[in-house]
Amino acid sequence: MAGLYYEEFKVGMEFQHALTRTLTEMDNILFCAMTHNSQPLHLDEEFSKKTEYGKRIVNSLFTLGLVIGVTVTETTLGTTIGNLGMTDIRFVNPLFHGDTVHVVTRIKDMRESKSRPNAGIVTFEHFGFNQHDKEICYCVRAGLMRKRPS
Numbered sequence: 001m002a003g004l005y006y007e008e009f010k011v012g013m014e015f016q017h018a019l020t021r022t023l024t025e026m027d028n029i030l031f032c033a034m035t036h037n038s039q040p041l042h043l044d045e046e047f048s049k050k051t052e053y054g055k056r057i058v059n060s061l062f063t064l065g066l067v068i069g070v071t072v073t074e075t076t077l078g079t080t081i082g083n084l085g086m087t088d089i090r091f092v093n094p095l096f097h098g099d100t101v102h103v104v105t106r107i108k109d110m111r112e113s114k115s116r117p118n119a120g121i122v123t124f125e126h127f128g129f130n131q132h133d134k135e136i137c138y139c140v141r142a143g144l145m146r147k148r149p150s
Contacts, residue, residue, distance in 0.1 A: 003072070003079035005148040006110070006120035015105040019070050022100040023058050031062040058095040060137075067128035067137045070103040076143060081119055084142040092135040100131040108140065118147050 032042050040047040041057055048056045064086075095101070109123035122145050128137035 003075055003077035004145075005079050006112075006122065006145040007148050009107050009110055009122050009145070011107050011110055013107040015071065015074050017070050017074055017103045017105065019073065020100055020102045021066060021070065023066075023095060023097060025056075025097045028056070028058045028062065028097060031059050035059075035061065037061075053094055053096075055096060058097065058099070060091045063091065063095050063101075063128065063137050064089060064139060066101060067103050067126050067139065068141065070101065070128075071105045071124070071126060075105060075124070076145070079146045081116075081144040081146060084121065084144055086139050086141045088138065088140040090138045092138065093130070095130060095136045099136075101128055101136065102131075103128050113144065116144070119144050120147060121145070 028042055032038070037059060039059070041051065041053070042059050043056065045056055048054070068086075104127045106125045106127075107122060108125045111121050113119040113121055122143050124141045124143060126137070126139045126141060127135060130136050
């Protein structure tokens, strides 16, 4: 597995994820279509020209999903049982078509599961940045992680 087992994480550990992703107009349009999000800030260029952004912005839920998705290979691929929750989500700066996202993950907290002896809970902090190193997204995520098999 590429992901880490519970015992391999340490509080304070930081990942500068190698995977980056440039967002396209098609990414944004498809995500909006699949989620039935008809917000003109994402879909209507003429409407968006009159906003403080001056152009369409990428759907924030797509941004969140991408930021977390970028982290999977180096942290949880094949070793997670599931997400337990996401909190403290914030979108500090908008993401636009053509922006390139990179992500940093920090391990905020860990504890053994009280109900599953083969698992532990890892609290991840995910920071998403654009190509100008401006923060675009932040999220705290709790994951139920497998312990190393005996």
